[in-house]
Amino acid sequence: MRVFLSEQMNAKRLSRRRFLFFSTIFVLTSLATWFMADLLWRGGINGVEVLLLLLFVILFAHIAAGFCTALVGFYVINRGGDSSRISTTLPAGEDWPLASTAIVMPVFNEDVSRVFEGLRVIYRSVQETKKLEHFDFFILSDSNEPNQWIQEEVAWTELCKQVDGFGRIFYRKRRQSINKKAGNVADFLRRWGRRYRYMVVLDADSIMTGRALVQLVAMMEKNPHVGIIQTPPRIVNGETLYSRLQSFANRLYSPLFLAGLNYWQQHDGNYWGHNAIIRIQPFIDHCSLPDLPGSEPFGGRILSHDFVEAALMRRAGWAVWLASDIEGSYEEGPPTLIDSAKRDRRWCQGNMQHAWLLTTKGFRPANRFHFLMGVMGYVSSPLWLLFMLLSTIHVFSEVTSLDPVDPRAQDYTSLMGYDFKVPEAFTLFVFTMLLIFLPKVVSIVVTIGRREEVLRYGGSVRLILSAVLEVFLSALLAPVNMLFNSKFVISILLGQGVSWVTQKRGADNDGTDWREAIITHGGQTAFGLVWGISSFILSPVFFWWLSPVIIGIVFSIPVSIFLGKAEFGRRARTLGIFLTPEETFPPYELKKLQQNLAECYRHLPPFEPLRRDYGLLQAVLDPYVNAMHVALLRQRRTSAEAREWFMQLRRRLLSEGPDKFSTKEKMALLLDADSMIWLHRELWSCPASALAEWWRLAMRQYNVLTAEPNTALYR
């Protein structure tokens, strides 16, 4: 295979590829628009029909873009792979030269055990490659919950002790969390960026193997004009049916899309925010994020920083690549439909902001296309909804018209003067379905063609059964996601927030509870019922056309609960449904992570009355945690007024307990080294009568809890 170096990029060849890709989108959209226009035009066209046609063109072009990516991906895979991949620049069998690299993991109130066990696995995996001396690891915490913060400190110390990682694994907690994740990483770069040539950005749930990390650094060293290399993380470790469904779909269908993306974007790739390597100096020089006009949610600080950083890197002339074929990059997905919607709410706001940047001077067309696709990922939902509601109105006007016309579904297809005895609406429907489902079918066929690969999915029968179920469940979920996203887009445009129901976890702690599902999906169900009934009254034929959408919406509550249960996920796994190669033959790192986490979660959670403020309890009461916490704090000079305020707060904490303290007050105390030293000393020297009952209980219970050596990476 010919090695294709990024600096030897053949502009003509790339233009040809892009011309082919975008022309196919254009041709497919034009063809579908022809059918749709013909369908609407018979008997004249009115305002609603013009609007319908306009929406159809936008929505169909969006679908066609996805289809063409997969189509090109199929072409590439069928040819045995693309010669123009960044990974081909690495010669096999050589001892690749590496450079200083920081592996940074920004965290914000995450499951501490998962974060640090994940880091342990990555650290050990890098150690296995015998290249550890090139890597430093940073936990960049923005956690603003006292419990999380103290647990992170304890877990960091324990991890460093256990893997001898002091001086190589670092922990930094920001006093003020400015500008969220982008600000967190920027703060790291301002403090320590110059010490490293590269940084690998991970999410709290990311796992990367040592080999993948070494490969990434080696690729950067080999290609000095590359600014970012993004790996495609595979979704793993799903337990609920929902997360396993996402994991299966990601694993089965993504190779086609990734190969297609790499085919046309090449060095104009995108950055997805994590599991990517970044050349630090150009990132510092060019990728600091500007503010957008106006204020949040639509303007202000850029929330989805990754796309913008890729565009800024490209604007400065640095290449951005997608290493679509690199193995050993993983992440976890949301466990339930509602969790997924909560994540989408954040992403939606970030992607909507990208609309500002579509016409920014100096950005590459490929980056503009990425921005547009990101915006369309969410804006397409309200457009689909509008399209279907307008269709309902259209049917209503047809039915109530004094001169009713036969339903269009019975009109035959006419193309270029030729008539086909097939209803035109049906032709258009089949054409649309083909674009949506053909990539899935092709992915299955490609996978079945590889015997070893099929076994990793549990065999061809299970693979096909899983794929059929995936298509069915995705069809149920699509309209629900459409309603969620429509709500998010509208709320963002109106400058409103979206409130979520706090989960009331049951004893089994398993997925979405009924209360949460009813409150979250209740409005959707009611909307679906009204829409379905009114459509049926208007025109039963139209109702049946609409039924795939209505069914998903009406049954959103039971579907959400069913998919959110880990029990069903485990049962499906036993039956071989939605199996992925990472489940049947898990890589060592993922297996080890699961074992370690199982060990962590065996620890009993803290005693119930003390649980809410256990972090504060440890930081004040435990001599070691107190010393470690104080050692990690920076000494500050405070004014006389502040000292007086702190003194009142400390006394109140010991005499009243932490129940009446706000999180802000607790954090203030935890951030003040003098207060923490004073509190520890006073707590242990005060007679019991001077202490709140909560502290007396804490002292009695803490000795029970620390009866065994403290291994710390507990929940």
Added chain:
Amino acid sequence: MEAWNEAYVRAEDYLRAHRIHNRLHSSRLIQKILERAALRHEQNPTIDPTTAVAEETETMMDRWFADVLDERGQAHERIAVDGRLALLLCDGSQKWPYAFLDEDRIPEDFAKAMRAGVIQAGPDLAISSMVPRPIDLGAIPEAAGETLERFEQWPMLRMLFLWLLFAGALGAIFNATR
């Protein structure tokens, strides 16, 4: 007597919080602490026994940490934090269960391990400046941005616009369905 019992329990709790689980060693230490606290109490009977015990423990620990770490003359705040941290990092209470607060004999390997324990939350700073470069959003977003910012200054105008939009949508639906 009740107050001394409480003081005894407090000393025992504090040692256990240091993971000193060896009963024999713990009892010896508590006895020593109580004797010293009793002497202090004799000199100053107003002091609460629990407080006296805590202060004696603190004094003993400060002195012992200073000896082990070879860092004499430090303020209590400094030596107490350094000492406990060093003990945590070398797992002193587990690996040398009889060494804690032993004023007569400090095992050489234990002292070495205590002095070796360093906590480093981050490497040495290498400060960089990272400032946003000017960005030209293009004519349309710039104009839209200015309009939006003007809108944000007049919340009433924004509300009026939204109501007009809503009324317009209602009107359009009404017109389309007639």
